[in-house]
Amino acid sequence: MIDQTHDPKLRSWVESANQAGTDFPIQNLPFGVFRGADGNGRIGVAIGDEILDVPAAIEDGCLQLPGDTACALCASSLNQFMGQGAASWRAARHSISALLACDAPSHPDLLRARADAEMLMPAKIGDYTDFYAARHHATNVGKMFRPDGEPLLPNYLHLPVGYHGRASSVVISGTPITRPHGQLKPDDSPPVFGPCRLLDHELEFAAFIGEGNSMGSRISMGDAAGRLFGVVILNDWSARDIQKWEYQPLGPFNAKNFASTISPWVVTMDALAPSRRPGPERESGDPAVLEYLQPVTNDVLDVTCEATISSAAMREEGIEPLRISRGSLADLTWTFTQMLAHHTSTGCPMHPGDMIGSGTISGPGKDARGCMLELTWRGTEPIQLPDGTERKFLLDGDELAISAWHETESGLRIGFGSCNGRIEPAR
Numbered sequence: 001m002i003d004q005t006h007d008p009k010l011r012s013w014v015e016s017a018n019q020a021g022t023d024f025p026i027q028n029l030p031f032g033v034f035r036g037a038d039g040n041g042r043i044g045v046a047i048g049d050e051i052l053d054v055p056a057a058i059e060d061g062c063l064q065l066p067g068d069t070a071c072a073l074c075a076s077s078l079n080q081f082m083g084q085g086a087a088s089w090r091a092a093r094h095s096i097s098a099l100l101a102c103d104a105p106s107h108p109d110l111l112r113a114r115a116d117a118e119m120l121m122p123a124k125i126g127d128y129t130d131f132y133a134a135r136h137h138a139t140n141v142g143k144m145f146r147p148d149g150e151p152l153l154p155n156y157l158h159l160p161v162g163y164h165g166r167a168s169s170v171v172i173s174g175t176p177i178t179r180p181h182g183q184l185k186p187d188d189s190p191p192v193f194g195p196c197r198l199l200d201h202e203l204e205f206a207a208f209i210g211e212g213n214s215m216g217s218r219i220s221m222g223d224a225a226g227r228l229f230g231v232v233i234l235n236d237w238s239a240r241d242i243q244k245w246e247y248q249p250l251g252p253f254n255a256k257n258f259a260s261t262i263s264p265w266v267v268t269m270d271a272l273a274p275s276r277r278p279g280p281e282r283e284s285g286d287p288a289v290l291e292y293l294q295p296v297t298n299d300v301l302d303v304t305c306e307a308t309i310s311s312a313a314m315r316e317e318g319i320e321p322l323r324i325s326r327g328s329l330a331d332l333t334w335t336f337t338q339m340l341a342h343h344t345s346t347g348c349p350m351h352p353g354d355m356i357g358s359g360t361i362s363g364p365g366k367d368a369r370g371c372m373l374e375l376t377w378r379g380t381e382p383i384q385l386p387d388g389t390e391r392k393f394l395l396d397g398d399e400l401a402i403s404a405w406h407e408t409e410s411g412l413r414i415g416f417g418s419c420n421g422r423i424e425p426a427r
């Protein structure tokens, strides 16, 4: 729903929020959790270069909210607030927007510098499921791994394919990523155990579930959009050599369970309202979607994403990171609402703070490929780095950074901040 919080003319008394190009204008207001002076998590809202300390604003009395909403926003994670549902989220957004607007009294004492803050996980993730919702990615991978068959498997256009991931290794942006060990199977010799040689990133987004469902009940397409709290950037680190040997017959296991990185600011579905489009478009000849997955609201999110890489040598020489891909969340064949409706179609319960990943976002163009496997076509077309080296997959010391934003019609950037991770040697 578009309302006064989206008004492009709104300005904040936080000057950095009014500057062109900021990820966090007053129309965004994403939620995150930062470490407070006592060491515990505190809920904050990003505004320009600052963080609004939400519990401090509630204590001060200048942020007035219904009692249960105020209580949830004084917790050390967003789970309770996520579980309160869309009416509570909207009430909080309205009050925070009014508090930060330039016609309200300024409260610099409630701000913390974003650059100095240590960000923590926004929620305790109970369960994490990763989908495979971009057909260009699935097609590219299908062509590489099954060159003799149809690239898309017969189920692909009928249901959002996914697997149950591992919540214990989802980490916040900036956490170092240790190269995993695993079983590797060279083509003509028996398997060996050792450090992964084909380490990859996967450019994805993830949605946090708000209000869940009880076991045995389903979430319909009509209700699904209102059950999504917000979206973060996700990098689903992947060990391609481990994956190749282990993935049949039950899908990925150790190739995916060692680390997944998320960006710290959850951009709410309310903030993304101006980005919503009808769809997803189906190609001519695609089968019709079964009724329980048919879109009834505008659920395609028009969000652009970019990945960059920098090597240790590039950083030492002061060379800017190299952009390796640019894609769009709108390129998904299945929306987060369809993923949620399908996930719960069996009566599988979802809880506040559960996370669903989109799958690697690749578009039709070569520069819109969302992982090294596709970008280098399984290592056959290496990427040239400005330090004179080349990459087929990620090496120790490489840093991957993903940024994302929706640009509104009036040119505002509803940004996601960034999702970073650096590869450390196996140990």
Ligand code: CA
Pocket: 130, 131, 202, 204, 236, 357, 359, 360
């Ligand atoms: Ca993935």
